[in-house]
Amino acid sequence: MTTPYAEAVLDFRRRKDEHFSSGRGPVAPEAFHGLSYFAPDPRWAFRAMLERLPASEAAHFTLETNTGDPRVMDRYGTLTLPLPGGPHTLSVFVPAGEDQPQRVFIPFRDATSGQETYGAGRYLDAPVSARSEGGDLLIEVDFNMAYQPYCAYGDGWTCPLPPGENWIAQPIPAGEKLPGQD
Numbered sequence: 147m148t149t150p151y152a153e154a155v156l157d158f159r160r161r162k163d164e165h166f167s168s169g170r171g172p173v174a175p176e177a178f179h180g181l182s183y184f185a186p187d188p189r190w191a192f193r194a195m196l197e198r199l200p201a202s203e204a205a206h207f208t209l210e211t212n213t214g215d216p217r218v219m220d221r222y223g224t225l226t227l228p229l230p231g232g233p234h235t236l237s238v239f240v241p242a243g244e245d246q247p248q249r250v251f252i253p254f255r256d257a258t259s260g261q262e263t264y265g266a267g268r269y270l271d272a273p274v275s276a277r278s279e280g281g282d283l284l285i286e287v288d289f290n291m292a293y294q295p296y297c298a299y300g301d302g303w304t305c306p307l308p309p310g311e312n313w314i315a316q317p318i319p320a321g322e323k324l325p326g327q328d
Contacts, residue, residue: 155186155290162293172296172303182323184262190289190320193275194225195282196238196250206242209253209306212266212297217306218242222250225285231316237309238272238285249273250285253308254292257317263324264298267308270321292321299325 148156162181169175199221207221219239226235238250255267270292276284295305 149188151188152186158291159183172299179325182325184290184319184321184323186290187320190318192227192287194227194285194287196223196225196285198223207239209239209309211304211306213304215304217304219251219306220244222247225252225287227287229314229316234314236312247274252287252312253306254312254314254318255308256314258319262319263322264294266295266297266305268292268294268321289318289320292318294322294324
């Protein structure tokens with residue numbers, strides 16, 4: 147029996163596969179045979195309070211990319227997640243100049259990178275679920291929604307690389323996997 151949580155994750159994945167198969171993704175429709183995923187697991191979903199960086203530290207941050215063309219974003223803050231191997235703090239980013247984001251960008255690498263997932267890392271677009279009266283942001287970090295950058299599927303894409311602080315030593319067996327890893 148599938149839980150409502152698993153059904154929601156599977157529905158999201160179905161819609162992503164439909165998007166790719168329609169030719170709107172990085173793979174030609176005739177070459178697309180579906181994406182591969184880890185099974186949905188709610189143990190990889192967290193709510194975390196964003197620790198905003200002081201304005202002096204939250205300025206523009208240059209993320210390296212696979213092509214060498216830098217991607218400038220704002221380093222917006224950090225999240226500390228209670229991962230099974232112990233807490234890990236990740237930097238989160240927003241488009242330059244955005245001060246009221248609806249979601250944050252979290253590029254990361256983990257022990258599955260280069261094995262079951264893209265070697266350069268994966269991404270999360272984590273929604274802001276609440277704002278406190280003091281302006282604190284509660285972020286929904288669900289690794290089941292982790293996805294591979296378009297550069298994982300072919301050349302011609304510029305993809306930001308996770309900074310060192312977003313390298314997680316343990317495996318995160320959630321989200322999208324390399325093609326054929328089912």
